[in-house]
Amino acid sequence: MSLPLNHKVALVTGGGAGIGQSIARKLAAMGATVVVTDMRLEAAEDTKSQLAAQSPAHGAKKLDVTDRAEVVRVFEEVAAEYGTIDILINNAGVSTMNTIENLTEKEWDFNFDVNIKGVFFCTQAVIPYMRKNGCGKIVNTASMAAKRAAPLLAHYTASKYAVLGFTQSAAIELAPLNITVNCVCPGFVKTSMQDRELEWEAGLRGMTTEAVKAEYITKLRWPGSARPTMWRRLWASSLHRKRISLPARRWTLPAERT
Numbered sequence: 319m320s321l322p323l324n325h326k327v328a329l330v331t332g333g334g335a336g337i338g339q340s341i342a343r344k345l346a347a348m349g350a351t352v353v354v355t356d357m358r359l360e361a362a363e364d365t366k367s368q369l370a371a372q373s374p375a376h377g378a379k380k381l382d383v384t385d386r387a388e389v390v391r392v393f394e395e396v397a398a399e400y401g402t403i404d405i406l407i408n409n410a411g412v413s414t415m416n417t418i419e420n421l422t423e424k425e426w427d428f429n430f431d432v433n434i435k436g437v438f439f440c441t442q443a444v445i446p447y448m449r450k451n452g453c454g455k456i457v458n459t460a461s462m463a464a465k466r467a468a469p470l471l472a473h474y475t476a477s478k479y480a481v482l483g484f485t486q487s488a489a490i491e492l493a494p495l496n497i498t499v500n501c502v503c504p505g506f507v508k509t510s511m512q513d514r515e516l517e518w519e520a521g522l523r524g525m526t527t528e529a530v531k532a533e534y535i536t537k538l539r540w541p542g543s544a545r546p547t548m549w550r551r552l553w554a555s556s557l558h559r560k561r562i563s564l565p566a567r568r569w570t571l572p573a574e575r576t
């Protein structure tokens with residue numbers, strides 16, 4: 319059966335759980351050969367085993383996106399083993415919660431290192447392969463926090479705003495290479511990250527987790543507790559985009575408008 323992503327090789331970061339695992343399953347269902355990466359190899363292997371029903375060709379690799387040398391080495395390995403990398407899903411991300419008054423430099427760096435430096439390292443590492451192919455698709459995961467800020471998440475919010483900015487800039491810069499760069503901003507998705515945040519916020523504010531959850535949905539008007547699968551369509555539609563992200567297009571250089 320011919321599927322839209324047949325013969326395409328996709329690399330997903332943070333694919334061992336939650337949203338990344340769901341994206342990997344969707345890409346595999348669309349026909350791509352998926353290399354699931356995660357800083358926890360056993361988690362990447364677990365996702366890979368879930369994809370095995372579609373094809374035994376899918377792969378799993380240990381990849382910490384904050385380790386530049388490891389990023390370069392793993393991308394080289396994937397290109398050597400699978401022929402190329404057509405699609406990069408920069409999904410790996412972390413969050414912590416704290417007041418700005420109590421926020422430590424370590425927490426700040428942890429969020430920025432994974433959420434934006436990791437996106438930079440992986441994007442930089444994949445460009446040579448996409449340049450060689452004459453095309454490529456990169457989809458980054460920001461957050462609704464990059465659109466509508468929330469308290470106790472200033473550091474996370476700032477790192478996700480950075481993902482939006484990086485995406486827009488990369489979209490313009492890489493458009494001449496026929497590489498599209500887009501970004502998805504999920505709301506509240508039921509994963510282990512959400513469970514941790516509910517516990518943190520409840521502790522910091524002296525509330526129950528249920529009360530925090532209700533407040534997120536009603537006051538912040540974030541979408542309800544979606545399951546990772548509900549977001550898969552969004553990532554998939556980002557892959558079909560023939561053009562760069564809309565906000566980026568507004569800034570398209572005059573030479574590219576012709």
Ligand SMILES: NC(=O)c1ccc[n+]([C@@H]2O[C@H](COP(=O)([O-])OP(=O)(O)OC[C@H]3O[C@@H](n4cnc5c(N)ncnc54)[C@H](O)[C@@H]3O)[C@@H](O)[C@H]2O)c1
Binds near residue numbers: 508
């Ligand atoms: N869950 C939500 O409500 C929500 C909302 C908005 C955005 N997001 C974003 O979606 C992405 C996925 O979140 P999730 O909810 O599935 O999280 P999760 O914690 O359930 O899964 C994240 C995965 O990333 C991996 N990971 C963490 N640090 C890594 C690193 N340095 N290198 C490689 N892998 C690493 C973890 O091992 C884990 O398997 C993140 O970028 C997150 O910021 C999540």
